[in-house]
Amino acid sequence: xxxxxxxxxxxxxxxxxxxxxxxxxxxxxxxxxxxxxxxxxxxxxxxxxxxxxxxxxxxxxxxxxxxxxxxxxxxxxxxxxxxxxxxxxxxxxxxxxxxxxxxxxxxxxxxxxxxxxxxxxxxxxxxxxxxxxxxxxxxxxxxxxxxxxxxxxxxxxxxxxxxxxxxxxxxxxxxxxxxxxxxxxxxxxxxxxxxxxxxxxxxxxxxxxxxxxxxxxxxxxxxxxxxxxxxxxxxxxxxxxxxxxxxxxxxxxxxxxxxxxxxxxxxxxxxxxxxxxxxxxxxxxxxxxxxxxxxxxxxxxxxxxxxxxxxxxxxxxxxxxxxxxxxxxxxxxxxxxxxxxxxxxxxxxxxxxxxxxxxxxxxxxxxxxxxxxxxxxxxxxxxxxxxxxxxxxxxxxxxxxxxxxxxx
Amino acid sequence: xxxxxxxxxxxxxxxxxxxxxxxxxxxxxxxxxxxxxxxxxxxxxxxxxxxxxxxxxxxxxxxxxxxxxxxxxxxxxxxxxxxxxxxxxxxxxxxxxxxxxxxxxxxxxxxxxxxxxxxxxxxxxxxxxxxxxxxxxxxxxxxxxxxxxxxxxxxxxxxxxxxxxxxxxxxxxxxxxxxxxxxxxxxxxxxxxxxxxxxxxxxxxxxxxxxxxxxxxxxxxxxxxxxxxxxxxxxxxxxxxxxxxxxxxxxxxxxxxxxxxxxxxxxxxxxxxxxxxxxxxxxxxxxxxxxxxxxxxxxxxxxxxxxxxx
Ligand SMILES: Nc1ncnc2c1ncn2[C@@H]1O[C@H](COP(=O)(O)OP(=O)(O)O)[C@@H](O)[C@H]1O
Ligand SMILES: [Mg+2]
Numbered sequence: 087x088x089x090x091x092x093x094x095x096x097x098x099x100x101x102x103x104x105x106x107x108x109x110x111x112x113x114x115x116x117x118x119x120x121x122x123x124x125x126x127x128x129x130x131x132x133x134x135x136x137x138x139x140x141x142x143x144x145x146x147x148x149x150x151x152x153x154x155x156x157x158x159x160x161x162x163x164x165x166x167x168x169x170x171x172x173x174x175x176x177x178x179x180x181x182x183x184x185x186x187x188x189x190x191x192x193x194x195x196x197x198x199x200x201x202x203x204x205x206x207x208x209x210x211x212x213x214x215x216x217x218x219x220x221x222x223x224x225x226x227x228x229x230x231x232x233x234x235x236x237x238x239x240x241x242x243x244x245x246x247x248x249x250x251x252x253x254x255x256x257x258x259x260x261x262x263x264x265x266x267x268x269x270x271x272x273x274x275x276x277x278x279x280x281x282x283x284x285x286x287x288x289x290x291x292x293x294x295x296x297x298x299x300x301x302x303x304x305x306x307x308x309x310x311x312x313x314x315x316x317x318x319x320x321x322x323x324x325x326x327x328x329x330x331x332x333x334x335x336x337x338x339x340x341x342x343x344x345x346x347x348x349x350x351x352x353x354x355x356x357x358x359x360x361x362x363x364x365x366x367x368x369x370x371x372x373x374x375x376x377x378x379x380x381x382x383x384x385x386x387x388x389x390x391x392x393x394x395x396x397x398x399x400x401x402x403x404x405x406x407x408x409x410x411x412x413x414x415x416x417x418x419x420x421x422x423x424x425x426x427x428x429x430x431x432x433x434x435x436x437x438x439x440x441x442x443x444x445x446x447x448x449x450x451x452x453x454x455x456x457x458x459x460x461x462x463x464x465x466x467x468x469x470x471x472x473x474x475x476x477x478x479x480x481x482x483x484x485x486x487x488x489x490x491x492x493x494x
Numbered sequence: 495x496x497x498x499x500x501x502x503x504x505x506x507x508x509x510x511x512x513x514x515x516x517x518x519x520x521x522x523x524x525x526x527x528x529x530x531x532x533x534x535x536x537x538x539x540x541x542x543x544x545x546x547x548x549x550x551x552x553x554x555x556x557x558x559x560x561x562x563x564x565x566x567x568x569x570x571x572x573x574x575x576x577x578x579x580x581x582x583x584x585x586x587x588x589x590x591x592x593x594x595x596x597x598x599x600x601x602x603x604x605x606x607x608x609x610x611x612x613x614x615x616x617x618x619x620x621x622x623x624x625x626x627x628x629x630x631x632x633x634x635x636x637x638x639x640x641x642x643x644x645x646x647x648x649x650x651x652x653x654x655x656x657x658x659x660x661x662x663x664x665x666x667x668x669x670x671x672x673x674x675x676x677x678x679x680x681x682x683x684x685x686x687x688x689x690x691x692x693x694x695x696x697x698x699x700x701x702x703x704x705x706x707x708x709x710x711x712x713x714x715x716x717x718x719x720x721x722x723x724x725x726x727x728x729x730x731x732x733x734x735x736x737x738x739x740x741x742x743x744x745x746x747x748x749x750x751x752x753x754x755x756x757x758x759x760x761x762x763x764x765x766x767x768x769x770x771x772x773x774x775x776x777x778x779x780x781x782x783x784x785x786x787x788x789x790x791x792x793x794x795x796x797x798x799x800x801x802x803x804x
Binding site: 267 | 677679680682683684685686687688689690693697
């Protein structure tokens with residue numbers, strides 16, 4: 087499939103000496119050396135990546151690492167010094183002014199760190215801005231603006247001025263303005279960076295919720311690794327204008343490309359990075375009506391398991407533990423059935439449940455059932471694995487295998 | 495002592511004479527004459543209108559405007575001030591002066607706002623225009639009265655042209671400043687959504703720069719008021735003529751009466767345009783407060799203009 091957005095070998099050098107600086111860059115000189123030698127500032131250096139339709143692609147890096155420059159090249163606000171940026175196969179870097187305007191109106195919109203709402207217009211007028219400049223009649227664009235405001239929960243504020251709203255609400259307006267023009271691609275430059283932590287978390291959840299229905303292609307900039315890991319389908323890490331690693335959250339945490347990334351990853355919240363999917367193992371199951379207590383015990387002894395999930399047809403009936411079964415076998419040697427020892431309030435999760443949410447269930451000692459939306463058992467998570475991953479003790483090799491074995 | 499003049503003397507005045515008399519005037523006089531036509535037309539129209547309007551109606555209109563934009567106190571001041579002007583017999587001259595000032599400000603706005611917009615968008619244009627504005631503001635206005643008379647003759651319209659030259663810079667400067675000061679991220683947002691240059695100007699830059707532009711208009715108006723007496727030297731009428739006549743005859747009373755008329759008109763126009771720029775809700779300010787404000791803060795500017803003129 088053609089990627090929605092394809093960036094290849096893009097460079098941006100600020101300053102008059104750009105051609106000379108570009109030459110030095112290609113010969114591998116550092117940003118600092120080039121600044122000292124030519125006076126030109128390197129913004130972005132040899133960036134290449136693809137963004138697939140419907141993906142949240144996060145660009146993470148410290149302040150000054152070139153994130154804003156990179157994202158502004160994607161909609162032509164900053165023209166690249168060299169390289170190619172294809173949106174649906176059309177090169178932004180080579181588009182003339184009119185074409186660029188058309189692409190911005192139809193395909194791409196942007197959400198800013200400091201909201202950049204127009205202070206002299208009401209919330210609804212702000213949201214309708216993209217429609218106004220394309221000449222949509224007043225009533226129609228207002229109706230559309232109210233629709234989108236409804237989606238972000240601000241319909242009641244349509245006729246207020248932005249200055250009457252809190253920071254979080256203003257950014258919802260910013261988001262609504264970005265969505266109103268129905269673009270395919272959303273560029274978000276540290277959109278939650280100016281919000282306080284609680285509101286930021288709320289906005290992150292809301293973005294994920296919206297994205298589930300909207301399925302936009304999103305390029306999301308942040309300097310906060312936790313935010314990156316939480317939102318990103320894939321993450322690019324930038325340093326001094328260069329992308330040092332691109333990968334999924336798990337790949338970046340388990341196999342940092344260099345010391346720079348490793349230092350970042352050292353103090354992240356692992357519980358939010360890994361999901362049940364990452365730590366689960368294949369489930370050995372038995373059928374409720376076809377397996378005797380004795381057979382079950384024997385299976386557990388062979389597999390070294392403490393508990394087994396019991397299926398009734400397709401459905402998960404419950405879980406039995408070795409201890410319970412062994413006790414019941416002693417009591418009523420021959421008539422013992424699985425039914426008597428079945429624990430039916432077993433812990434469950436789906437593949438995307440975070441480890442931090444599995445943590446309390448892991449305390450019960452029972453393996454956690456990973457089920458799909460129709461309650462079918464996909465895999466199980468052993469409590470010990472949860473704890474091992476949270477503490478970062480699991481051996482990297484084992485984790486890498488898991489990452490590659492389970493394509494997302 | 496040796497001085498450069500011992501070595502050579504430059505006939506600078508002759509050069510200017512040759513340039514203006516020998517080249518500029520014969521070649522371009524018809525062109526300059528033609529530029530007066532729109533100015534005269536607007537002036538005649540306004541002058542006729544203001545003289546035709548009954549004094550009470552005009553006063554009522556100004557009092558209303560004062561009340562709306564400058565407060566109750568200013569409205570009372572306007573009524574009293576205009577009544578005073580009428581009673582000292584200077585009403586028709588005041589209306590002529592008003593017509594002249596309004597005409598000059600109108601043309602300053604028509605020329606200055608677009609020039610300011612272009613300046614804000616083109617650094618090159620601004621680099622060229624800026625020294626020109628500096629020169630316009632620093633040359634004493636008496637200096638360009640002579641070439642203006644030679645090119646345009648004497649009369650109302652040349653007087654207004656001199657006024658325009660003198661009063662134009664602030665509106666250009668402040669339009670430029672206002673537009674350049676619009677927050678960069680707003681401009682970026684407009685661009686990111688694909689707006690054209692014109693759309694950005696109308697939707698964003700002009701509305702957000704409006705306060706600053708209005709402040710420029712207010713300054714331009716005040717400078718135009720201060721040219722009232724000087725432009726009367728080259729044939730413009732109104733209150734300036736009264737002051738000049740008084741000056742010529744050493745008639746202290748007449749000159750003072752004209753001067754007071756100018757001050758009253760200046761204060762009223764200043765406060766109304768200032769209020770327009772700020773759009774504050776000031777309608778409850780009392781006369782005493784207003785007067786103390788006028789003479790403490792802005793009085794200096796208004797009076798400075800008149801002082802220069804008188
Ligand atoms: N217009 C510009 N002119 C010169 N240098 C710039 C310009 N914009 C950004 N830079 C430089 O480019 C580098 C990357 O900046 P930026 O993309 O804003 O980083 P980030 O968004 O990651 O904080 C910085 O060193 C910055 O100083
Ligand atoms: Mg930035």
